[in-house]
Amino acid sequence: MSNLVNAKWLIDNLNNEKLVIVDCRFNLMDKEYGKRSYEEGHIKGAKRVDIEKDLSSVVKAHGGRHPIPSIEELKSTFENIGINDDSIVISYDEGDLSGASRLWWILKYLGHDKVYVLNGGLEAYKEEGGEISIEETKSKKGDLTINVKENMKVDMNYVKERVNNEKIALVDSREYQRYIGEFEPVDKKAGHIPGALNFFWMDILKKVDDKYYLKSSEELKKQFNDLNNYDEVIVYCGSGITACPNSLALSEAGINHKLYAGSFSDWISYDENEVSIK
Numbered sequence: 001m002s003n004l005v006n007a008k009w010l011i012d013n014l015n016n017e018k019l020v021i022v023d024c025r026f027n028l029m030d031k032e033y034g035k036r037s038y039e040e041g042h043i044k045g046a047k048r049v050d051i052e053k054d055l056s057s058v059v060k061a062h063g064g065r066h067p068i069p070s071i072e073e074l075k076s077t078f079e080n081i082g083i084n085d086d087s088i089v090i091s092y093d094e095g096d097l098s099g100a101s102r103l104w105w106i107l108k109y110l111g112h113d114k115v116y117v118l119n120g121g122l123e124a125y126k127e128e129g130g131e132i133s134i135e136e137t138k139s140k141k142g143d144l145t146i147n148v149k150e151n152m153k154v155d156m157n158y159v160k161e162r163v164n165n166e167k168i169a170l171v172d173s174r175e176y177q178r179y180i181g182e183f184e185p186v187d188k189k190a191g192h193i194p195g196a197l198n199f200f201w202m203d204i205l206k207k208v209d210d211k212y213y214l215k216s217s218e219e220l221k222k223q224f225n226d227l228n229n230y231d232e233v234i235v236y237c238g239s240g241i242t243a244c245p246n247s248l249a250l251s252e253a254g255i256n257h258k259l260y261a262g263s264f265s266d267w268i269s270y271d272e273n274e275v276s277i278k
Contacts, residue, residue: 003104003251004119004214005090007128014045014131020087020142024099025122026051028241034099043092043122044131047081047139051099051241055106062156062269064262065186065239074110075146082139083107088114095121095212096205101244105259111147117248123211154234154258156266160273162234163194169230170196171257173237173246174264181277186238189268191275193236199224201242204249220253233257239265 013019023046027033031052038048049055054077056066069077083089089107093099100117107115118125126132162168172179172192179198184190192198204220205212215223227233233255237243240263250257260266267273 002217003116003248005116006119007124007130010043010090010118010125011128011130016088018084018086018088019045020081020083020089021046022081022089022091022103023048023093024051024055024091024103025093026099039134039136041132041134043125044133045137046092046133047137049077049081049103051102055102062262062266064264064266064269066241068106068109068153068240068261071110071146071148074106075144078107078110078112079142079144080139081142083112083142083144085112085143085145086114087112087142087144088116090116090118092118092121092125095123096202097121097212097214097245097248098201098242101248102241105152105244105247109149109152110144111149112144117214120211120213124213127209127211152258153261155260156262156270156273159193159234159236159260159267162232163274165195167231169227169233170260171227171233171235171243171246172196172198172264173201173235173243174198175200175202178238181275187265187268189275191277193264193267194274194276196236196276197226199246201237201245201249204245214249214252217252217254220249224250224253224255227255227257234260236260236263236267239263 057069091100091103181190
């Protein structure tokens with residue numbers, strides 16, 4: 001089954017008591033953007049999580065710029081917005097999938113399979129005639145069972161043991177200019193993990209009438225076809241957020257993979273780790 005729902009399906013199912021809609025809008029350069037956007041108008045009944053505060057933990061010497069919070073912290077975050085074992089969770093953002101996919105990936109990692117991303121995001125919902133609200137949605141506390149899928153996530157040592165292994169594909173999700181080290185707006189070093197392939201995360205999207213949608217599974221299978229030649233696929237980005245849309249796309253294409261959650265910002269926090277340019 002697809003990991004996506006469309007706006008019509010969501011509107012038709014808004015009154016389903018098991019539905020939990022989560023607003024995941026954010027902007028890396030404007031930390032108040034998500035809160036402000038939610039207050040200005042969100043999908044009726046939607047709760048909100050903050051990518052920086054709820055779906056990332058405190059930055060330390062290692063672990064990258066957006067470390068995954070502890071299991072206990074994540075359980076509390078999701079229960080506080082009313083997620084139960086039988087909840088059908090729908091995450092959404094502006095449509096580029098970066099925030100929505102982060103929540104989708106984390107819930108999958110925690111073992112909650114009934115989580116989906118709204119294809120087309122808020123704009124597709126508006127175009128379909130969906131109701132917008134400015135009221136904060138209150139939640140009854142949920143009860144979520146955790147069953148961590150450890151095989152979904154890898155750390156620096158796991159990656160380091162596999163660098164330049166011809167049977168393993170390291171997928172760098174950042175734009176090409178950052179991948180080759182032409183410029184680096186955020187991290188202290190430029191370049192990529194040695195041997196990594198570049199699959200820019202925004203290439204999984206197609207734009208229709210100024211709205212972003214994920215490409216079809218057939219289109220994604222063609223786009224990622226070369227990855228079928230490897231025994232293992234590991235996806236990363238700058239800090240573990242925009243690798244999640246690629247993870248979603250790889251799942252739609254039927255390609256098994258793992259996420260290097262700390263990503264490039266974690267890799268370069270170890271001075272001995274090599275970095276490739278071009």
